[in-house]
Amino acid sequence: MKLNHSSANSFSELIRYIHPWRNKAWFASICSILNKVFDIAPEVLIGVAVDLVVEKENSFVASLGFSSIESQVIFLGIVTFIIWALESSFEYIYSIQWRGLAQDVEHEIRVSAYDHAQRLGLSWHENQATGNITAVLNDDVNQLERFLNNGMNQIIQVFVSTICIGFIFFYISPIIATIAVLPVPIIFAVSFLFQKKLSPRYKKVRDKVGALNSSVFNNLLGIQTIKSFMSFKKEKKRISSLSQDYQNENISAISVSSAFTPVIRMGVLAGFLGTILIGSHMALSGTLAVGSYSVLVFLTQRFLWPFTTLGTLVDDFERSMASSKRIFDLLKTEDSIIEKADPEDIDSLKYDIHFNNISFSYSNSSALFNNFTMEIKYGSSIGIVGDTGSGKTTLAKLLLRLYDPDKGNIFIGGKNIASLSVQNLRSKIGIVSQDTFLFNASVRDNISYGNESCSMDEIILAAKQSQCDEFISSLSNGYDTLIGERGQRLSGGQRQRLAIARAIVRNPDILIFDEATSSVDNKTERLIQKSFFDLKKNRTMIIVAHRLSTIRNCDNIFVVKDSKIHESGTHDELMKNNLSFYAELWNIQTGKKL
16 A cells, blocks of 8 residues: 555654554564464365365375374364464454554653643644644544554554465466456555545544534633523534534545445455456366365455455545644644753842843734833832733743743843743742633642642642632632632632632742732722732732732832833822823723723
């Protein structure tokens, strides 16, 4: 079966990937070969049995030293039993080995692909549909596992069957062998033609199922919105359309693959008829022994019939190679955040922070910053405000190296953060985002996430500082209460306070609040603001906010406008000039100006 370039590359990558399990793969392959050899043997034994009945004392078995008919029959029975036992034993062994290999590879490749995906830059994730990633990690990996379960064994056994039976054919009768083999080149040519047509079709199938999974996944995440807007019919129609696209691509592939077996059957029929007609003529004329003729008749079917399974084999192979390509394309995707070969580790981030001539833009977007400069003193609390889309949150992402600037550098204590280990940098920064994500685990586990070594006392202290200890104590199981997927059993404000506790318990050198109090009520916000004075001890605190009351008491406030620091100062300093942009925002929020 000749492979097209894409499938050949995917298959080569798969072979390289399973190299660590090469011993198991070789052992499984040997068992598959031996199983097929002993699987073919019964057809040969049928010919020997016919020869024994026809020739009696002059049979092939008699030439082995068994003179009486009874001893020949007993010998034939024992050999038959041994062959069937060995064939069954090797089938059991290769099944265990191939399935074990498939499970090993499935586990390793899923974990590796997931780990690689989670480490890729945020820009990659923001340009990917989550459902498509899950389709690769689940559907595509499962498809590959199914191929390793059965497909590899089938490929090996088709080749072994072809070689062994072909050898027996040419040994018994080169003329009949030639006739039986004639359809084989045609069968392989047809296989290649179908494989060439199937490969692009199955790539489209995998892409369509990725789009379908992505929409289903996103709809389930947004089920509250769907219910609120009563858009069931609209979403059903959209999912139905995507499912129909997937169905159409599958039907297109099936229409090609289904035609394969009938075409191959005609080639098998041609070879089988040739063996019967010519073989029977030779047997009747005495130029071919009856036992040999029996062997050829049975082996012709065993020789050619496996080729009818090439349709299924090609079908499974192409599906698997399409899946393999998506998996290996993911594994080969390079991280946009590139660490130096020998990144530095730093003991502390308790230094001044300098954004030095930063230029940055998101992909396919206009420049967000151009030669942006800002200095943050260690130990200070600073607020960052500005219009929506001015880049406030982006500054936090750049500091965390979730993105790298297009130009310019960010320094902490004179060290370029690009020279630091990403792990080392992020371990010393705590962040609370507006879009709070909590895990389907207990309150305790969610607070300690990112600092599993923290004690229960530290968890409780962080909960008190974030003003969530009170509501936690009212839960059915307190800190051991399960909060549901994405924390859905809690209110928005409760989820945000838990996220604050999660950041606090890490005891970071830099603490970033990105709209962290946007979902809490005014009373809770005031309580959290009081905690800020304790939280900012021995660390730098950066608060990104639309609600200016949150940052009113900061040591310094930076107003970002038109990709630069438009103005800065304390709240009182900025309010002295009623014409300042900050004063205008404050007056709007406090109702002094409409």
